[in-house]
Amino acid sequence: MTRATWRTRLGFLLAAVGSAVGLGNIWRFPWLTATNGGAAFLLLYVLVIVLVGVPGLLGEMVIGRRSRRNPVGAFGALGGRRWRALGGVALLASVVVLSFYSVVGGWILRYTVASASGAYFADPQGYFAAIDFGVGAAGFHALFLLATVAVVYAGVDRGIELATTVMVPGIVVLFGALALWAVTLPGSAEGYEFYLSLDVAYLRANFLDVLVAAAGQALFTLSVGAGAMLTYASYIGEDRSLAADGTIIAVLNTGIGVLAGLVIFPLLFSLGISPGQGGPGALFVSLAGAFADLPYSRVVGLVFFGVVLLAALSSAISIFEVLVAYLVDERDTTRSRATAGVGGLFLVTGSGAALSPSLFTLLADTVANLALTAGLLGFLLFDGWVLGKAALDEYRNGAGRLARIMGLPWYYAVAVVLPLFLAFTLVSGLGTVLGVPVTTPQAAAVAVFGVVGAIALLRRQADSAV
Ligand code: PFF
Numbered sequence: 001m002t003r004a005t006w007r008t009r010l011g012f013l014l015a016a017v018g019s020a021v022g023l024g025n026i027w028r029f030p031w032l033t034a035t036n037g038g039a040a041f042l043l044l045y046v047l048v049i050v051l052v053g054v055p056g057l058l059g060e061m062v063i064g065r066r067s068r069r070n071p072v073g074a075f076g077a078l079g080g081r082r083w084r085a086l087g088g089v090a091l092l093a094s095v096v097v098l099s100f101y102s103v104v105g106g107w108i109l110r111y112t113v114a115s116a117s118g119a120y121f122a123d124p125q126g127y128f129a130a131i132d133f134g135v136g137a138a139g140f141h142a143l144f145l146l147a148t149v150a151v152v153y154a155g156v157d158r159g160i161e162l163a164t165t166v167m168v169p170g171i172v173v174l175f176g177a178l179a180l181w182a183v184t185l186p187g188s189a190e191g192y193e194f195y196l197s198l199d200v201a202y203l204r205a206n207f208l209d210v211l212v213a214a215a216g217q218a219l220f221t222l223s224v225g226a227g228a229m230l231t232y233a234s235y236i237g238e239d240r241s242l243a244a245d246g247t248i249i250a251v252l253n254t255g256i257g258v259l260a261g262l263v264i265f266p267l268l269f270s271l272g273i274s275p276g277q278g279g280p281g282a283l284f285v286s287l288a289g290a291f292a293d294l295p296y297s298r299v300v301g302l303v304f305f306g307v308v309l310l311a312a313l314s315s316a317i318s319i320f321e322v323l324v325a326y327l328v329d330e331r332d333t334t335r336s337r338a339t340a341g342v343g344g345l346f347l348v349t350g351s352g353a354a355l356s357p358s359l360f361t362l363l364a365d366t367v368a369n370l371a372l373t374a375g376l377l378g379f380l381l382f383d384g385w386v387l388g389k390a391a392l393d394e395y396r397n398g399a400g401r402l403a404r405i406m407g408l409p410w411y412y413a414v415a416v417v418l419p420l421f422l423a424f425t426l427v428s429g430l431g432t433v434l435g436v437p438v439t440t441p442q443a444a445a446v447a448v449f450g451v452v453g454a455i456a457l458l459r460r461q462a463d464s465a466v
Contacts, residue, residue, distance in 0.1 A: 003235075004155060004157060006156065006157060006161055006235050011164075012232065013245060015160050015165075016249045017256075018314030018318070019232065021311050022316075023104050025260050026283075026308050027283050027308070029045075029221065030283060032213055033045075034282075036213050037199055037203060037206065038194050038198075038199060038202075039196050040198060040203035041210055044203070044210055045218060048211075049218045053224065056414075056418060057222050057224050058246045058395060059380045060229045060230045060379050061229055062387075063078065063230050063233075063379060064229070064231060064233030064236075065234065065397075067234065068234050068235075069329050070227070070230075070322065070328075071087035071090035073087070073326070073329045074230060078386070079386045083382070083386070086379075087227070087326075090230070093371035093375045094226045094319045094322040095323075095345070097226055098316060098320060098346055100353045100363040101316055101319065102141050102316055104312065105145075105313065106141035107131070108312055111305040114127075115301030120292075121292035121297060125289075127288065128281045129281075133355060133356070133360070135355075138354035142350075144312070145316075145343060147313055148316045149320070149343045152321055155335060163313075164314050164317070167313070167314050170307070171314075172256065174307040175256065185267065187270040187272070189266075189269075190270075191270065192265065192266060194269065195261050195262070195265040208428070216372070216373065216425070216429070219369075219373060222249070223318060224372065225373060225379070226319060226322060227322045228322055230322075231318075231321055238398070239398035241398050241403050242397075243399055243403035263304075264287070271289070288301070291304070320342060327342070366429070366432075370433070373422050373426045373429065376418075377426065381419055381455070384415025384455075385459060386458060388462070391411065392407055395407055420451050423446075424444055424447040427442075427446045431443065
Protein backbone atom coordinates (compact mmCIF):
# COMPACT_ATOMS: atom_id res chain seq x y z
CA MET A 1 0.00 0.00 0.00
CA THR A 2 1.41 3.45 -0.84
CA ARG A 3 1.82 5.79 2.06
CA ALA A 4 -0.46 8.79 2.38
CA THR A 5 0.74 12.29 1.39
CA TRP A 6 -0.65 15.80 1.62
CA ARG A 7 -2.37 16.99 -1.52
CA THR A 8 -0.92 20.49 -1.50
CA ARG A 9 1.74 22.51 0.28
CA LEU A 10 -0.95 24.77 1.69
CA GLY A 11 -2.74 21.70 2.98
CA PHE A 12 0.31 20.64 4.97
CA LEU A 13 0.89 24.14 6.28
CA LEU A 14 -2.68 24.55 7.46
CA ALA A 15 -2.67 21.14 9.10
CA ALA A 16 0.57 21.99 10.92
CA VAL A 17 -0.73 25.40 11.96
CA GLY A 18 -3.91 23.67 13.11
CA SER A 19 -1.77 21.39 15.26
CA ALA A 20 0.15 24.29 16.74
CA VAL A 21 -2.80 26.59 17.37
CA GLY A 22 -4.91 25.13 20.11
CA LEU A 23 -5.67 25.19 23.78
CA GLY A 24 -2.03 26.09 24.31
CA ASN A 25 -2.63 29.48 22.71
CA ILE A 26 -6.02 30.20 24.17
CA TRP A 27 -6.24 28.44 27.50
CA ARG A 28 -2.68 27.91 28.69
CA PHE A 29 -1.04 31.02 27.30
CA PRO A 30 -3.19 33.72 28.96
CA TRP A 31 -3.10 31.82 32.21
CA LEU A 32 0.71 31.59 32.13
CA THR A 33 1.07 35.19 30.97
CA ALA A 34 -1.08 36.35 33.84
CA THR A 35 0.82 34.41 36.48
CA ASN A 36 4.27 35.24 35.10
CA GLY A 37 4.26 39.01 34.92
CA GLY A 38 2.28 39.87 31.78
CA ALA A 39 4.38 41.33 28.99
CA ALA A 40 7.59 40.14 30.68
CA PHE A 41 6.46 36.61 29.94
CA LEU A 42 5.31 37.51 26.45
CA LEU A 43 8.74 38.88 25.59
CA LEU A 44 10.68 35.82 26.78
CA TYR A 45 8.13 33.56 25.18
CA VAL A 46 8.60 35.15 21.76
CA LEU A 47 12.39 34.96 22.20
CA VAL A 48 12.26 31.28 23.11
CA ILE A 49 9.97 30.58 20.15
CA VAL A 50 12.49 32.14 17.78
CA LEU A 51 15.67 30.75 19.31
CA VAL A 52 14.50 27.34 20.52
CA GLY A 53 11.06 26.59 19.13
CA VAL A 54 11.71 27.13 15.43
CA PRO A 55 15.07 25.33 15.22
CA GLY A 56 13.59 22.52 17.35
CA LEU A 57 10.56 22.28 15.10
CA LEU A 58 12.87 22.01 12.08
CA GLY A 59 14.91 19.34 13.86
CA GLU A 60 11.76 17.30 14.31
CA MET A 61 10.51 17.84 10.74
CA VAL A 62 13.89 16.83 9.28
CA ILE A 63 13.56 13.39 10.86
CA GLY A 64 10.01 12.94 9.60
CA ARG A 65 10.63 13.97 6.02
CA ARG A 66 13.90 12.06 5.74
CA SER A 67 12.37 8.80 6.95
CA ARG A 68 8.78 9.19 5.74
CA ARG A 69 7.74 7.21 8.79
CA ASN A 70 6.12 7.49 12.21
CA PRO A 71 8.45 8.31 15.15
CA VAL A 72 9.33 4.71 16.06
CA GLY A 73 9.89 3.65 12.46
CA ALA A 74 11.78 6.85 11.72
CA PHE A 75 14.43 6.35 14.38
CA GLY A 76 14.70 2.66 13.52
CA ALA A 77 15.12 3.35 9.80
CA LEU A 78 17.60 6.20 10.20
CA GLY A 79 19.64 5.06 13.18
CA GLY A 80 19.16 1.31 13.54
CA ARG A 81 16.90 -0.84 15.66
CA ARG A 82 18.08 0.26 19.06
CA TRP A 83 16.92 3.79 18.34
CA ARG A 84 13.31 2.76 18.10
CA ALA A 85 12.99 3.30 21.86
CA LEU A 86 13.46 7.03 21.28
CA GLY A 87 10.35 6.95 19.13
CA GLY A 88 8.67 5.20 22.02
CA VAL A 89 9.30 8.29 24.16
CA ALA A 90 7.42 10.34 21.58
CA LEU A 91 4.49 7.92 21.61
CA LEU A 92 4.40 8.16 25.38
CA ALA A 93 4.48 11.95 25.27
CA SER A 94 1.53 11.83 22.85
CA VAL A 95 -0.44 9.68 25.26
CA VAL A 96 0.33 12.07 28.13
CA VAL A 97 -0.69 15.15 26.18
CA LEU A 98 -3.89 13.90 24.60
CA SER A 99 -5.11 12.24 27.82
CA PHE A 100 -5.60 15.60 29.50
CA TYR A 101 -6.08 17.63 26.34
CA SER A 102 -9.25 15.81 25.37
CA VAL A 103 -10.67 16.41 28.84
CA VAL A 104 -10.27 20.15 28.31
CA GLY A 105 -11.65 19.61 24.79
CA GLY A 106 -14.69 18.07 26.47
CA TRP A 107 -15.09 21.14 28.72
CA ILE A 108 -14.99 23.37 25.65
CA LEU A 109 -17.55 21.25 23.88
CA ARG A 110 -19.82 21.47 26.87
CA TYR A 111 -19.43 25.25 27.13
CA THR A 112 -20.19 25.60 23.42
CA VAL A 113 -23.43 23.70 23.85
CA ALA A 114 -24.25 25.46 27.12
CA SER A 115 -23.76 28.88 25.49
CA ALA A 116 -26.89 28.34 23.41
CA SER A 117 -29.04 28.17 26.53
CA GLY A 118 -26.90 30.41 28.69
CA ALA A 119 -26.62 27.66 31.30
CA TYR A 120 -23.41 28.97 32.88
CA PHE A 121 -24.38 32.65 33.07
CA ALA A 122 -26.05 32.71 36.47
CA ASP A 123 -23.26 31.10 38.46
CA PRO A 124 -20.06 30.67 36.42
CA GLN A 125 -18.02 29.46 39.37
CA GLY A 126 -20.61 26.93 40.45
CA TYR A 127 -21.15 25.74 36.89
CA PHE A 128 -17.50 24.98 36.32
CA ALA A 129 -17.15 23.27 39.68
CA ALA A 130 -20.12 21.09 38.81
CA ILE A 131 -18.85 19.96 35.43
CA ASP A 132 -15.03 19.93 35.65
CA PHE A 133 -14.43 16.37 36.80
CA GLY A 134 -16.62 13.32 37.02
CA VAL A 135 -18.82 11.15 34.86
CA GLY A 136 -20.20 14.09 32.88
CA ALA A 137 -16.69 15.31 32.12
CA ALA A 138 -15.73 11.81 31.00
CA GLY A 139 -18.79 11.75 28.73
CA PHE A 140 -17.96 15.06 27.03
CA HIS A 141 -14.35 13.99 26.74
CA ALA A 142 -15.58 10.90 24.91
CA LEU A 143 -17.64 13.05 22.52
CA PHE A 144 -14.65 15.26 21.80
CA LEU A 145 -12.60 12.14 21.18
CA LEU A 146 -15.25 10.85 18.81
CA ALA A 147 -14.96 13.99 16.68
CA THR A 148 -11.17 13.51 16.60
CA VAL A 149 -11.60 9.87 15.60
CA ALA A 150 -13.97 10.81 12.77
CA VAL A 151 -11.46 13.16 11.14
CA VAL A 152 -8.45 10.87 11.55
CA TYR A 153 -10.46 7.92 10.31
CA ALA A 154 -11.18 9.71 7.04
CA GLY A 155 -7.45 9.81 6.26
CA VAL A 156 -4.54 12.20 5.94
CA ASP A 157 -5.68 14.07 2.83
CA ARG A 158 -9.42 13.54 2.88
CA GLY A 159 -9.77 13.85 6.66
CA ILE A 160 -7.04 15.90 8.32
CA GLU A 161 -6.12 18.09 5.34
CA LEU A 162 -9.68 18.85 4.37
CA ALA A 163 -10.85 19.54 7.93
CA THR A 164 -7.95 21.83 8.84
CA THR A 165 -8.20 23.71 5.54
CA VAL A 166 -11.64 24.82 6.62
CA MET A 167 -10.96 25.14 10.35
CA VAL A 168 -7.77 27.21 10.44
CA PRO A 169 -8.99 30.13 8.28
CA GLY A 170 -12.20 29.99 10.32
CA ILE A 171 -10.23 30.39 13.55
CA VAL A 172 -8.33 33.40 12.19
CA VAL A 173 -11.42 35.20 10.89
CA LEU A 174 -13.50 34.62 14.02
CA PHE A 175 -10.73 35.55 16.44
CA GLY A 176 -9.95 38.63 14.35
CA ALA A 177 -13.59 39.67 14.58
CA LEU A 178 -13.65 39.06 18.35
CA ALA A 179 -10.46 41.10 18.83
CA LEU A 180 -11.93 44.05 16.91
CA TRP A 181 -15.10 43.83 18.93
CA ALA A 182 -13.07 43.72 22.18
CA VAL A 183 -11.63 47.16 21.35
CA THR A 184 -15.08 48.63 21.72
CA LEU A 185 -15.59 47.36 25.27
CA PRO A 186 -15.41 50.00 27.97
CA GLY A 187 -12.39 49.50 30.21
CA SER A 188 -10.53 47.30 27.75
CA ALA A 189 -7.53 49.66 27.80
CA GLU A 190 -6.44 48.25 31.13
CA GLY A 191 -6.30 44.80 29.58
CA TYR A 192 -4.03 45.96 26.78
CA GLU A 193 -1.84 47.71 29.29
CA PHE A 194 -1.42 44.61 31.42
CA TYR A 195 -0.77 42.47 28.39
CA LEU A 196 1.56 44.72 26.46
CA SER A 197 3.49 46.87 28.92
CA LEU A 198 6.75 45.48 30.11
CA ASP A 199 7.58 45.16 33.81
CA VAL A 200 11.36 44.98 33.71
CA ALA A 201 11.73 44.80 37.48
CA TYR A 202 9.50 41.72 37.59
CA LEU A 203 11.46 40.06 34.83
CA ARG A 204 14.74 40.73 36.60
CA ALA A 205 13.52 39.34 39.91
CA ASN A 206 11.99 36.17 38.45
CA PHE A 207 14.03 35.55 35.37
CA LEU A 208 14.60 31.83 35.79
CA ASP A 209 11.01 30.92 36.63
CA VAL A 210 9.69 32.95 33.75
CA LEU A 211 12.25 31.40 31.41
CA VAL A 212 11.37 27.81 32.36
CA ALA A 213 7.66 28.52 32.02
CA ALA A 214 8.21 30.23 28.67
CA ALA A 215 10.34 27.34 27.39
CA GLY A 216 7.75 24.70 28.28
CA GLN A 217 5.01 26.76 26.73
CA ALA A 218 7.03 27.36 23.55
CA LEU A 219 7.38 23.63 22.93
CA PHE A 220 3.79 22.90 23.82
CA THR A 221 2.39 25.59 21.58
CA LEU A 222 4.50 24.55 18.59
CA SER A 223 3.50 20.89 19.09
CA VAL A 224 7.15 19.95 19.38
CA GLY A 225 8.53 16.91 21.23
CA ALA A 226 5.69 14.42 20.89
CA GLY A 227 6.30 13.47 17.27
CA ALA A 228 3.22 15.24 15.88
CA MET A 229 5.22 17.52 13.59
CA LEU A 230 7.56 14.64 12.76
CA THR A 231 4.56 12.60 11.63
CA TYR A 232 3.00 15.46 9.67
CA ALA A 233 6.35 16.12 7.96
CA SER A 234 6.55 12.44 7.03
CA TYR A 235 3.57 12.95 4.72
CA ILE A 236 5.32 15.69 2.72
CA GLY A 237 5.71 14.26 -0.73
CA GLU A 238 8.22 16.58 -2.31
CA ASP A 239 11.32 18.52 -1.34
CA ARG A 240 10.61 22.05 -0.37
CA SER A 241 12.03 24.42 2.16
CA LEU A 242 11.40 23.07 5.65
CA ALA A 243 12.93 26.25 7.05
CA ALA A 244 10.37 28.38 5.22
CA ASP A 245 7.51 26.11 6.28
CA GLY A 246 8.68 26.00 9.90
CA THR A 247 8.96 29.78 10.02
CA ILE A 248 5.49 30.24 8.57
CA ILE A 249 4.05 27.80 11.10
CA ALA A 250 5.72 29.58 14.02
CA VAL A 251 4.75 33.06 12.83
CA LEU A 252 1.11 32.12 12.31
CA ASN A 253 0.99 30.26 15.62
CA THR A 254 2.47 33.16 17.57
CA GLY A 255 0.28 35.63 15.70
CA ILE A 256 -2.89 33.73 16.54
CA GLY A 257 -1.72 33.35 20.15
CA VAL A 258 -1.16 37.09 20.49
CA LEU A 259 -4.54 37.66 18.84
CA ALA A 260 -6.19 35.39 21.40
CA GLY A 261 -4.60 37.51 24.13
CA LEU A 262 -6.05 40.62 22.47
CA VAL A 263 -9.49 39.06 22.88
CA ILE A 264 -9.11 37.64 26.36
CA PHE A 265 -7.35 40.38 28.35
CA PRO A 266 -9.55 43.33 27.32
CA LEU A 267 -12.58 41.18 27.95
CA LEU A 268 -11.49 40.26 31.46
CA PHE A 269 -10.34 43.73 32.46
CA SER A 270 -13.43 45.40 31.06
CA LEU A 271 -15.38 43.45 33.64
CA GLY A 272 -12.91 43.95 36.43
CA ILE A 273 -11.84 40.31 36.60
CA SER A 274 -8.23 39.56 37.41
CA PRO A 275 -6.76 37.03 35.00
CA GLY A 276 -4.24 35.94 37.61
CA GLN A 277 -6.58 33.77 39.64
CA GLY A 278 -4.68 30.64 38.71
CA GLY A 279 -5.74 27.14 38.01
CA PRO A 280 -6.92 25.45 34.87
CA GLY A 281 -10.50 26.60 35.42
CA ALA A 282 -9.64 30.31 35.58
CA LEU A 283 -10.30 30.98 31.95
CA PHE A 284 -13.60 29.18 31.96
CA VAL A 285 -14.94 30.78 35.08
CA SER A 286 -13.82 34.30 34.34
CA LEU A 287 -14.69 34.34 30.66
CA ALA A 288 -18.01 32.64 31.15
CA GLY A 289 -18.76 35.21 33.84
CA ALA A 290 -17.67 37.98 31.52
CA PHE A 291 -19.94 36.83 28.71
CA ALA A 292 -22.96 36.87 30.99
CA ASP A 293 -22.72 40.65 31.38
CA LEU A 294 -22.42 41.42 27.69
CA PRO A 295 -25.10 42.17 25.16
CA TYR A 296 -25.82 39.17 22.91
CA SER A 297 -24.10 37.05 25.51
CA ARG A 298 -25.26 33.75 24.06
CA VAL A 299 -24.00 34.55 20.58
CA VAL A 300 -20.68 35.78 21.98
CA GLY A 301 -20.30 32.62 24.05
CA LEU A 302 -21.22 30.38 21.18
CA VAL A 303 -18.78 32.02 18.76
CA PHE A 304 -15.96 32.15 21.29
CA PHE A 305 -16.20 28.58 22.54
CA GLY A 306 -16.96 27.39 19.00
CA VAL A 307 -13.64 28.80 17.76
CA VAL A 308 -11.78 27.34 20.70
CA LEU A 309 -13.38 24.00 19.94
CA LEU A 310 -12.10 24.09 16.35
CA ALA A 311 -8.63 24.99 17.54
CA ALA A 312 -8.61 22.20 20.12
CA LEU A 313 -9.84 19.66 17.62
CA SER A 314 -7.23 20.46 14.98
CA SER A 315 -4.51 19.95 17.62
CA ALA A 316 -5.99 16.77 19.08
CA ILE A 317 -6.08 15.29 15.57
CA SER A 318 -2.32 15.73 15.19
CA ILE A 319 -1.50 13.98 18.46
CA PHE A 320 -3.90 11.16 17.69
CA GLU A 321 -2.33 10.71 14.26
CA VAL A 322 1.10 9.99 15.82
CA LEU A 323 -0.19 6.73 17.27
CA VAL A 324 -2.28 5.83 14.23
CA ALA A 325 0.76 6.33 11.98
CA TYR A 326 2.78 4.07 14.24
CA LEU A 327 0.22 1.27 14.05
CA VAL A 328 -0.30 1.62 10.29
CA ASP A 329 3.44 1.77 9.47
CA GLU A 330 4.83 -0.69 11.96
CA ARG A 331 2.06 -3.08 12.86
CA ASP A 332 0.61 -3.49 9.43
CA THR A 333 -2.90 -2.56 10.51
CA THR A 334 -5.47 -0.74 8.43
CA ARG A 335 -6.16 2.91 9.22
CA SER A 336 -9.67 2.11 10.40
CA ARG A 337 -8.52 -0.53 12.84
CA ALA A 338 -5.67 1.62 14.10
CA THR A 339 -8.05 4.55 14.63
CA ALA A 340 -10.45 2.39 16.59
CA GLY A 341 -7.65 0.97 18.73
CA VAL A 342 -6.13 4.36 19.55
CA GLY A 343 -9.61 5.72 20.24
CA GLY A 344 -10.13 2.92 22.75
CA LEU A 345 -6.84 3.69 24.45
CA PHE A 346 -7.68 7.36 24.87
CA LEU A 347 -11.17 6.57 26.02
CA VAL A 348 -9.55 4.85 28.99
CA THR A 349 -6.67 7.22 29.75
CA GLY A 350 -8.75 10.36 29.16
CA SER A 351 -11.56 9.06 31.34
CA GLY A 352 -8.98 8.53 34.06
CA ALA A 353 -7.98 12.19 33.83
CA ALA A 354 -11.64 13.27 33.67
CA LEU A 355 -12.45 11.38 36.86
CA SER A 356 -9.33 12.26 38.84
CA PRO A 357 -8.41 15.94 39.25
CA SER A 358 -5.03 15.00 40.69
CA LEU A 359 -4.14 12.85 37.69
CA PHE A 360 -5.30 15.63 35.39
CA THR A 361 -3.20 18.26 37.13
CA LEU A 362 -0.16 16.02 37.23
CA LEU A 363 -0.35 15.44 33.48
CA ALA A 364 -1.28 18.98 32.46
CA ASP A 365 1.00 20.90 34.80
CA THR A 366 4.19 18.95 34.88
CA VAL A 367 4.43 15.61 33.10
CA ALA A 368 3.44 17.06 29.72
CA ASN A 369 6.17 19.72 29.81
CA LEU A 370 8.77 17.22 30.93
CA ALA A 371 7.75 14.62 28.33
CA LEU A 372 7.88 17.16 25.48
CA THR A 373 11.22 18.51 26.66
CA ALA A 374 12.70 15.02 26.97
CA GLY A 375 11.28 14.06 23.57
CA LEU A 376 12.74 17.07 21.81
CA LEU A 377 16.08 16.64 23.58
CA GLY A 378 16.27 13.10 22.20
CA PHE A 379 15.25 14.22 18.68
CA LEU A 380 17.88 16.93 18.55
CA LEU A 381 20.73 14.80 19.87
CA PHE A 382 19.74 12.26 17.24
CA ASP A 383 19.83 14.95 14.53
CA GLY A 384 23.13 16.29 15.67
CA TRP A 385 25.09 13.16 16.45
CA VAL A 386 23.46 10.19 14.74
CA LEU A 387 22.25 11.76 11.51
CA GLY A 388 24.96 14.43 11.51
CA LYS A 389 25.58 15.58 7.98
CA ALA A 390 22.49 13.80 6.71
CA ALA A 391 20.37 16.05 8.94
CA LEU A 392 21.98 19.11 7.40
CA ASP A 393 21.44 17.71 3.89
CA GLU A 394 17.81 17.08 4.62
CA TYR A 395 17.43 20.59 6.02
CA ARG A 396 18.95 21.97 2.83
CA ASN A 397 16.81 19.93 0.44
CA GLY A 398 14.52 22.40 -1.26
CA ALA A 399 15.78 25.29 0.88
CA GLY A 400 16.18 28.78 -0.58
CA ARG A 401 19.33 30.88 -0.35
CA LEU A 402 18.74 32.41 3.04
CA ALA A 403 17.72 29.09 4.56
CA ARG A 404 20.86 27.47 3.15
CA ILE A 405 23.03 30.12 4.76
CA MET A 406 21.25 29.46 8.05
CA GLY A 407 21.99 25.73 7.71
CA LEU A 408 25.21 25.60 9.67
CA PRO A 409 24.06 27.84 12.53
CA TRP A 410 20.93 25.71 12.68
CA TYR A 411 22.99 22.54 12.85
CA TYR A 412 25.13 23.77 15.75
CA ALA A 413 22.10 25.06 17.56
CA VAL A 414 20.43 21.67 17.23
CA ALA A 415 23.51 19.61 18.05
CA VAL A 416 24.86 21.57 21.02
CA VAL A 417 23.15 24.75 22.15
CA LEU A 418 19.54 23.60 22.27
CA PRO A 419 20.31 20.28 24.00
CA LEU A 420 22.11 22.23 26.73
CA PHE A 421 19.17 24.56 27.12
CA LEU A 422 16.61 21.75 27.10
CA ALA A 423 18.60 19.66 29.56
CA PHE A 424 18.81 22.68 31.83
CA THR A 425 15.06 23.27 31.82
CA LEU A 426 14.47 19.53 32.20
CA VAL A 427 16.65 19.34 35.32
CA SER A 428 15.08 22.46 36.83
CA GLY A 429 11.61 21.14 36.05
CA LEU A 430 12.36 17.69 37.45
CA GLY A 431 13.71 19.29 40.61
CA THR A 432 10.45 21.16 41.08
CA VAL A 433 8.35 18.03 40.49
CA LEU A 434 10.38 15.88 42.85
CA GLY A 435 10.44 18.58 45.48
CA VAL A 436 14.22 18.84 45.37
CA PRO A 437 15.08 22.49 44.95
CA VAL A 438 17.82 22.84 42.33
CA THR A 439 19.80 26.04 42.07
CA THR A 440 20.68 27.53 38.70
CA PRO A 441 24.37 26.58 38.85
CA GLN A 442 23.46 23.04 39.92
CA ALA A 443 20.99 22.64 37.08
CA ALA A 444 23.50 24.08 34.63
CA ALA A 445 26.22 21.73 35.83
CA VAL A 446 24.02 18.64 35.56
CA ALA A 447 22.89 19.73 32.09
CA VAL A 448 26.44 20.25 30.83
CA PHE A 449 27.61 16.92 32.25
CA GLY A 450 24.62 15.07 30.89
CA VAL A 451 24.76 16.51 27.39
CA VAL A 452 28.54 16.24 27.03
CA GLY A 453 28.34 12.65 28.27
CA ALA A 454 25.54 11.80 25.85
CA ILE A 455 27.43 13.33 22.95
CA ALA A 456 30.61 11.42 23.82
CA LEU A 457 28.60 8.20 23.95
CA LEU A 458 26.88 8.88 20.65
CA ARG A 459 30.16 9.66 18.92
CA ARG A 460 31.74 6.46 20.20
CA GLN A 461 28.82 4.45 18.89
CA ALA A 462 29.02 6.22 15.55
CA ASP A 463 32.73 5.41 15.31
CA SER A 464 32.21 1.76 16.16
CA ALA A 465 29.42 1.50 13.60
CA VAL A 466 31.68 2.61 10.75
N1 PFF B 1 0.16 22.83 20.13
C1 PFF B 1 -1.05 22.44 20.77
C2 PFF B 1 -1.64 23.64 21.49
O1 PFF B 1 -0.98 24.67 21.59
O2 PFF B 1 -2.74 23.55 21.96
C3 PFF B 1 -0.87 21.30 21.73
C4 PFF B 1 -0.07 20.15 21.22
C5 PFF B 1 -0.42 19.50 20.03
C6 PFF B 1 1.05 19.70 21.92
C7 PFF B 1 0.35 18.45 19.55
C8 PFF B 1 1.79 18.64 21.46
C9 PFF B 1 1.44 18.03 20.29
F1 PFF B 1 2.17 17.04 19.83
